[in-house]
Amino acid sequence: MKNPERLVSPTCLQLFTGFFKTGMSGFGGVLPHARRMLVDDRRWLTDRQFTELLSLGQTLPGPNIVNMSVVIGARFQGWQGSLCAVSGLMLAPLAIVLLLASLYDHFAQSAIVNQALIGVAATAAGLIIATSAKLAMKMDRNAWSVAIMLLAFMAVVWLRLPLLGVLLVLAPVGIAFGWHSVRHERDRAEKKT
Amino acid sequence: MTPPSVVELFFRFCLLSLMAVGGASATLPELHRQIVETHGWISSAEFASLYAITQAAPGPNVLIVSLIGWKLAGLGGALVCTIGMCGPSSLLAFGVGKLWDRFSHSDWRKAIERGLTPITIGLVLGSGCLLVRTTGDSWQVYAFAACGAALSYYSDKNPLWWLAAAALLGGLGAV
Numbered sequence: 001m002k003n004p005e006r007l008v009s010p011t012c013l014q015l016f017t018g019f020f021k022t023g024m025s026g027f028g029g030v031l032p033h034a035r036r037m038l039v040d041d042r043r044w045l046t047d048r049q050f051t052e053l054l055s056l057g058q059t060l061p062g063p064n065i066v067n068m069s070v071v072i073g074a075r076f077q078g079w080q081g082s083l084c085a086v087s088g089l090m091l092a093p094l095a096i097v098l099l100l101a102s103l104y105d106h107f108a109q110s111a112i113v114n115q116a117l118i119g120v121a122a123t124a125a126g127l128i129i130a131t132s133a134k135l136a137m138k139m140d141r142n143a144w145s146v147a148i149m150l151l152a153f154m155a156v157v158w159l160r161l162p163l164l165g166v167l168l169v170l171a172p173v174g175i176a177f178g179w180h181s182v183r184h185e186r187d188r189a190e191k192k193t
Numbered sequence: 194m195t196p197p198s199v200v201e202l203f204f205r206f207c208l209l210s211l212m213a214v215g216g217a218s219a220t221l222p223e224l225h226r227q228i229v230e231t232h233g234w235i236s237s238a239e240f241a242s243l244y245a246i247t248q249a250a251p252g253p254n255v256l257i258v259s260l261i262g263w264k265l266a267g268l269g270g271a272l273v274c275t276i277g278m279c280g281p282s283s284l285l286a287f288g289v290g291k292l293w294d295r296f297s298h299s300d301w302r303k304a305i306e307r308g309l310t311p312i313t314i315g316l317v318l319g320s321g322c323l324l325v326r327t328t329g330d331s332w333q334v335y336a337f338a339a340c341g342a343a344l345s346y347y348s349d350k351n352p353l354w355w356l357a358a359a360a361l362l363g364g365l366g367a368v
Contacts, residue, residue, distance in 0.1 A: 024251045027353035029218070056293045057216075058313070059306050062282020063255035064216040070283045071290035082287060086279070093252020094259055098271060100246050101260050112364045114242070119337055119363020120356050121245035121328040126341025127352050128218055128321035134346065135314045145311040152315025156222040157322050160230070163212050163223035167312070171214070174308030181307060182300045 008043050012077050012084040018042055019069050019088035029131075030065050030089075044072070065089065144177040197234060199266050199273050206258060206277030213282060215313030217255035221320035224261065225327065234265055241327040248356055255279065333368045 010018060018037055026033045031054075038045045045053070057068040066086060073085030107113040139145060148170055155166045197205075205227065213220045221244070228234050235243075243260040250256065255278055262274025296302045325338045337359055344355050362368075 023253065026253070027248070027251055027351060027356060029352075030251075030253050052294060052297060055306060056286070056290065059309055060282060060286050060289060061211050061213045062216070062286065063213065063253055063279060065253045066255060066279050066283060067286040070286045071293070074287055074290055079287070082283070086283065089253065090275070090279075093250060093256060094271070094275065097247055097250040097252060097256045097260060098263055098268070100250050101243070101263055104242070104246055115366060115368050116360040116364035117242045117245040117249075118328055118334065118368045119359035119361075120248055121241045121324065122334045122337035122368070123341035123355055123359035124245060124248040125321050125324035125328060126338040126343075127248075127345045127355070128221075128317060128324060129338070129342040130345040131218065132314050132318035132321060133342070135310070135317065139310050139314065140307070145307070148308075149311035149315040149318075152312045153319045153322075156226075156316060157319040160222075160226055162226070163220065163316075164208075167212060167214060170312050171309065174312055175305055176308070178306070178308030179300070179304035182303045186300070 006043055007046065010042065010044055010076050012080055014042075015073050015077060015081050016084040016088035018044070019085045020092060022065075023089040023093050029127075034065060034068065038072070044076070140181075142181070144181075145174075148174050148177070196265055197232070199269055202262060202266060202270060203273045203277045206262075206274045207281050209258075210278050210281040211285070213278070214309055215316050217253070217258065217278070218320050219313060219316035221257070222316070222323045224257070225323055228261060228265075229327075235261070237327045239264065241324065241329075244324060249360070329368070331368070337363075337368065 022030055022033050022037045035050055035054075039047055039050050053068050053071055054064075056071060057064040060067050066089065069085035069089050070082045073081035073083070075081070077084065104113065104117075136149070152166060152170055155161045155170075156163060209220055209223065212223065225237070225240055229237050229240050240261075243264060244257050247254065247256045247260060255275070258278040259271045259275045262270035262272070264270075266273070293302075321338075321342075325334060328334050328338075341352075341355055341359065344350075345352055
């Protein structure tokens with residue numbers, strides 16, 4: 001924390017409007033916009049605090065950005081803050097997407113609209129693949145993590161196995177390897193000193 | 194096909210909420226498996242167009258769940274599925290949020306993060322591949338997906354531009 005005195009504590013209304021703006025500016029996912037709003041524009045969090053909350057949002061199950069808005073809202077204004085942040089994030093985009101879907105129902109016969117949507121769906125699929133590639137570049141790549149990554153991929157895409165079963169097997173195995181690698185690093189660090 | 198009741202949808206999505214390791218984008222294969230393959234409630238092509246609509250609107254990726262609810266049970270379905278998908282995980286996040294910082298140097302937290310990251314990546318990659326497959330099996334679809342992936346990987350521009358260009362090209366008949 002370089003300048004803790006410059007951090008601002010938002011009210012419920014500010015939580016709502018801040019997350020409202022984030023939700024409305026994010027196409028193809030809102031996480032990149034959340035950092036700009038929380039750290040740069042409104043100064044509710046330091047960069048380090050943001051990174052910590054991001055790892056929480058990504059580690060716990062559920063929509064990442066919803067998890068983050070729950071925790072940030074709670075930190076400043078308790079459960080009311082969580083409700084304000086999440087509703088600010090979700091309400092307007094929910095209304096817009098439902099409006100678009102009803103419009104689409106009227107134009108579902110139009111070849112032009114359907115072709116446009118195929119273009120968007122294919123590109124959006126590409127965006128998701130790029131997301132996973134970015135995450136993979138950041139990961140510590142070693143034999144076990146690459147193996148678990150491939151197993152998760154094959155289980156849901158080729159074998160079409162239920163996600164619950166896949167998680168019940170792979171999560172404990174992954175965490176066991178993770179535990180082993182954390183201990184291994186610690187042992188080596190201790191030997192050096 | 195018998196359409197599902199709102200109560201059934203709610204419990205399905207409550208369970209999916211707790212399985213969404215890696216966020217909403219990681220659950221597309223499971224959503225497709227349940228909604229399209231097992232129950233046949235919507236077709237694969239409809240699944241792809243609903244996803245495309247969520248990308249044409251601003252907001253978090255979890256909105257695909259709202260549109261599936263809307264398609265199956267109207268406005269009430271949309272609300273129930275959204276609340277089901279966000280509710281259980283939000284309660285968990287609310288409970289864990291206060292403890293998270295305290296454990297920032299704990300080995301357990303690091304082990305869990307390290308162990309789940311590769312699963313997340315595999316599932317998100319799986320979602321992308323599934324979405325390509327449901328969109329269509331033509332070289333044009335693969336080309337659009339490859340361009341989208343490359344542009345978003347190598348450039349920090351708002352992906353809205355790539356999606357808008359794809360809608361334009363698609364509408365002009367390039368797909």
